[in-house]
Amino acid sequence: MKIRTWEYFIREVFVSLKRNSWMTFASISTVALSLLILGLFLIIVLNLNNMATSLESQVQINVYLKDELSDKKMEDIGQKIKKLPGVEEIKFVSKKEAMERFKERLGDQQTLLTALGESNPLPNAFEVKLRAPEQVKAAANLINEYEGVENAKFGQDIIDQLFELTKMIRIFGFIIIVFLALATIFIISNTIRLTVFARRKEIGIMKYVGATDWFIRWPFLMEGMVLGLLGSAVATFILRNSYGAVVAKIYDTLTFLPLIPEQPFLNNVSILMVVVGTAIGALGSTISLKRFMKV
Amino acid sequence: MIHMSEVSKVYENGSSALNNINIDIEKGEFVFLVGSSGAGKSTFIKMIFREVLPSKGQLIINGRNIMTMKEEEVPYLRRGLGIVFQDYRLLPDKNVYENVAFAMQVIEAPRREMQKRVNSVLELVGLRDKLKSLPSQLSGGEQQRVAIARAIVNSPMIVIADEPTGNLDPDTSWEIMKIFERINKSGTTIVMATHDKTIVDAMKKRVIAIEDGCIIRDEVKGAYGYED
Ligand SMILES: Nc1ncnc2c1ncn2[C@@H]1O[C@H](COP(=O)(O)OP(=O)(O)OP(=O)(O)O)[C@@H](O)[C@H]1O
Ligand SMILES: [Mg+2]
Secondary structure, three states, X not given: OOHHHHHHHHHHHHHXXXXXXXXXXXXXXXXXXXXXXXXXHHHHHHHHHHHHHHHHOOOEEEEEEOOOOOHHHHHHHHHHHHOOOOEEEEEEEOHHHHHXXXXXXXXXXXXXHHOOOOOOOOOOEEEEEEOOHHHHHHHHHHHHHOOOXXXXXXXXXXXXXXXXXXXXXXXXXXXXXXHHHHHXXXXXXXXXXXXXXXXXXXXXXXXXXXXXXXXXXXXXXXXXXXXXXHHHHHHHHHHHHHHHHHHHHHHHHOOOOOOOOHHHHHHHHHHHHHHHHHHHHHHHHHHHXXXXXXX | OEEEEEEEEEOOOOOEEEEEEEEEEOOOOEEEEEOOOOOOHHHHHHHHOOOOOOOEEEEEEOOEEOOOOOHHHHHHHHHOEEEEOOOXXXXXXXXXXXXXXXXXXXXXXXXXXHHHHHHHHXXXXXOHHHOOOOHHHOOHHHHHHHHHHHHHOOOOOEEEEEOOOOOOOHXXXXXXXXXXXXXXXXXXXXEEEOOOHHXXXXXXXXXXXXXXXXXXXXXXXXXXXXXX
């Protein structure tokens, strides 16, 4: 197709977007809403996955000791752990050190500590680093049996729960997204149907004078794609501006949650949303063209 | 130009419109298609531009085999044809110039050629002074002249017309026929279905008479031949 032809197509597209301004508005809003929800689910699922994997890759067991053990007893436990297969490093963290670290992590929320007064509920502990994540579970089970050990934790429960949650959100999100995509395709194909209807005379004449089917199709296809593109642009804009704020908020309160950093994650999600939006638009017009124009 | 052998058309609902048609129309001929209502004239015309596909037989237009033609080839068949309808079929929101230029635009004709060509066909149909008028500001005869200009702007080999004067008074019809005659003089083949006895009788062109889907008469310098 010639450049002049594309200019002509673009003009046609904007004429009909203006002519059906109501439907244009409705289509763009629906696309925007659907994609916003798609984007949200994506962000949640990917973040949960990220958390779970980052926890899983940690090769550390925290061994909490019972209170009031003698130094000798604690020393013995340390020696025993050191001899286990796969243990790379072991470090003793006293009650006091644990409290210091906790204070540091709380940052400017020190007020939470005042309720504790002078007492320190944190136990003495060992931090045990293993060479490979596969060895963590077996080692933790062994250590758990030692006398004087309160418990040995490596966060398997939390990891399992996170993965479980991710799975559920994924299924739920998938259903909602499919449903919304169908609704979006439906509304776009309706908008295009109105355009086809407004243009049926023109289409007829174009066919009689020998326009190719693609020449006739392109403006309608482009109209659907423009609707999808504009809708996804709106959704992307909203998402990008709120993600930063939400992440900042979460970091403020829950410092230890490993959220995916904004870039390039957000750019990738945005690109995906725009591509999906445009594709949905193209699909919507194709359906209309097939049904109402037979070209 | 146009070659039909043993062509028949039975519509999907079972009604038989044409039956065993054999005809040859050569380059530069001017042919009238006559016959009473329902005889099959429009079906004959529509088969030429493949609006309607024959049920059987062989049909060749401008060297293209209609029966084996792929869907994608149809636009190129039509670029070699100019089609004129009884109801003009102009675009109401485009002016005279734009209506004619549209036919060149949609087949992506070069722009340089476009202006010259549109002006020259509008000259031929005598509408050079109405370029900016909308169809609604024109008489029926003028609208049909715009439609004819659009039909010939891409220099087709064949012009087909289905009752082009059906909505016009006798004087205006004559003006339209003069234009068709001028187009024919330049070598373009013309096939026209009509009910206009006076015109057919006066013009002394080839007349093909169809009745009940069969050709009952085919005369060079013929006449309408009967009263409807
Ligand atoms: N699309 C169609 N579907 C079914 N039958 C049709 C169709 N078009 C035409 N016919 C039938 O085919 C026959 C021929 O119709 P056609 O329109 O070719 O006649 P015509 O000679 O052009 O008539 P008129 O002078 O009234 O325009 C008629 O019996 C008509 O009912
Ligand atoms: Mg007819």
